């Protein structure tokens with residue numbers, strides 16, 4: 278069974294308008310002396326405030342480097358939240374998008390969580406407002422509610438399980454082995470991929486990532502013909518026909534590991550371009566080519582760059598450290614429920630990898 282529920286057209290237009298506004302507010306790349314001065318000032322502020330910077334793979338390389346140089350961390354959303362939890366810092370500064378700041382707060386309620394930019398959204402999170410999601414869930418009381426990490430704290434609180442792209446297949450298969458039926462939200466492409474691989478009975482919300490949905494299978498096939506020795510690495514938020522062409526389908530961390538471990542020198546990569554920085558560090562002698570977002574019918578609105586991730590920059594980071602603004606707060610009742618859904622996933626993952 279597969280029923281798709283999509284956000285109304287006007288809502289999708291709103292999401293596109295917010296993405297366009299984010300593009301206009303893109304962070305500024307600094308060079309030379311100005312940049313060095315700013316980096317020095319940020320490092321001193323982090324130290325004096327016992328604060329730590331955690332950055333997602335998709336933010337600009339200068340923020341990723343700064344996070345690591347200053348004792349912080351670069352990773353996927355769950356790894357970022359876990360690092361914040363285990364860190365001795367009083368303040369965690371999140372360079373990423375809003376749901377990542379919320380996830381950090383859910384797991385570390387006693388810490389001060391600041392975002393470099395609170396207007397940095399995610400189209401998957403925006404596509405799944407809690408009121409509509411509650412109505413959807415109420416229609417299917419007999420289903421296990423499984424939501425992707427790219428959702429608000431309120432949606433996580435309504436869920437039975439939160440999953441990341443690295444664990445979605447295993448967890449849904451585990452639930453299916455117990456004869457559970459699934460309600461999945463919000464990514465329709467990841468949901469369709471999980472359903473195809475597991476054959477599980479799922480009803481689905483129909484959100485999408487505005488970056489990954491732009492990858493084009495026809496143009497990718499052409500590129501593969503021109504680069505016959507290249508391996509193709511695809512994030513499962515991409516459309517089904519693109520996923521079908523992949524040598525490896527995986528989360529951001531799994532894609533980086535595949536680039537390092539696979540016996541190939543050239544890779545075509547279908548995920549946000551910020552990840553190329555870490556891939557080049559993990560496999561310095563290998564070549565990485567972005568998968569095409571152009572092709573027949575393509576608008577290339579994102580060109581594989583997330584406009585919200587690209588709002589994060591050094592100047593905004595310094596401002597947040599100077600002013601203490603952009604704090605993330607989550608209602609305690611919501612936080613407790615959301616923490617339960619995340620903790621179940623973490624415990625499942627620990628058992629699965631034992």
Ligand code: SF4
Nearest residue numbers: 399400486487488583
């Ligand atoms: S790349 Fe896509 S999934 Fe990731 S934050 Fe941007 S819009 Fe959301």
